[in-house]
Amino acid sequence: MTERIEHHPVLPEPPAADDANFTFNGESYVGRTGEPVAAALLAAGVRELRTSPVAGEPRGLYCGIGHCYECRLWLGPDEETAERVRGCQAPISDGDTYRSTRGCDS
């Protein structure tokens, strides 16, 4: 399933972007280089990005402008050196590895 808008009736086409292969929680996805990882995941039907620290409830992209931090993820293959990023901001590069923040590690 994809929710990408391929041909908009009014807006001009965005510039062409190379495919970016990335993983999220071990699953492989293809996004467009430079788009936020949360947008690429939403286009692939993935809405749950992390779980909340207290009750472990699912959370997804909410504000889209980097303000609410509900979409925060780990970026990087190595748990020791992974960086916390906001899914609505972090631009995808080919080969990126993302992982949900879970509970108290978020």
Add this chain to the structure above:
Amino acid sequence: MNGGAVESVHRVDLVVVGGGPAGLSAAARAAEGGLTVVLIEENHQTGGKLRGQLHQENDGEWWIGWTLANDLLARVERAGVRILTDTVAWAIEPGWVVRATSSRGGDAAEIHTRTVLIATGAVEKPMPVEGWTLPGVFTIGGAQILTNTHRVRPGARSVVVGVDPLSLTIARAMKLGGVDVDSIVLPPAQVPDSDPQATLKRLGGLSKLAPYFYMRLGGALMAVPGLAAIAARVLPRSLPLWGIPLRLTTRLVRVVGDDRVTGAEVETVRANGAAVPGSRRVIRTDSVCLSNGLVPLSDLSASLGLEFVTSDSVGAKVPVHSATGATALPGLFLAGNTVGVESAKVSLKQGEIVAGEILATLGNHPFKTRETELGELRQLRADSEFTFEPAIQQGHDEIAALFTQRQEAPLP
């Protein structure tokens, strides 16, 4: 883009924090006037909320923020502005130093500069309601960015909650983007002044939006005292706006779903907001977009200890500043939605004006057209198709007067 690392920069004339309409236009004019300028934008693309805007003007022409943002970016690039996208400015220190880091993490860098412009825009006010943390609930601005900037639908279907200039125009943009917008409904009962009568009164602010026939009707009705209640009583249950049902007698009760949105429970309300017993029902949807207005983002200003003033006319608590965006701290300037929520047209003009002031402050060019340009800003406000606060010009005049007063007699 900077590739995920920010290096330290010594020493520029101006750092602009925020690459939306105000920041871009300020950066362009300042650089065209001979200043060395660094522009910091936390997103991957510049343009801010301008980039996602899409609506028809009163003359029927489309306002396509995407194109306007690209044109402005081209001007900024031609002027030689150094643009750092994917970069977060997280501290500003007097003197001036701007501390920044990459949106993808990494080491912090510092940029030394003679002046700083804070143009961080506004953020949305939350609308807490049962189920609002479920994946599939978005702010209306988040839905706008997804649809018009990232070109991804927030959902196959959507219920838009909240009736204001943003929600109505973005609902239409979502429909243009192929989202099946079920309806636009009122916010839950706990949101102040959200009953049909109060909503109808507020719609008066939209009365200049020509395509909104019913909005114009509402605006005209509201000009006659006492008619608000009558109008609300005779409101039809559904008004078609570009084929989207605007339901002024339906309000959200809660968002439904276990691990993601599956529906929106709504109820029918009377003109005064009283619920009609037995009217609750669930609309099946995979997304719900909440619109509760905007508030200036001013944390960087607050961190610098600027005096703030609450202005009902501006509709926000904002730093005391001059008509051209100067603050009590020499070299620190403000422009755009960080000093009050207005349309992008106003922000673009504010950016031009503050750049004129910065050029004058640094001795590059006298600001000979200051009064003319402030007059043009006034006219833009008067003609604005998007009025969030009808008395905002008066509010800005009062704040500018307070700034002058403080310059003459500073607080102890």
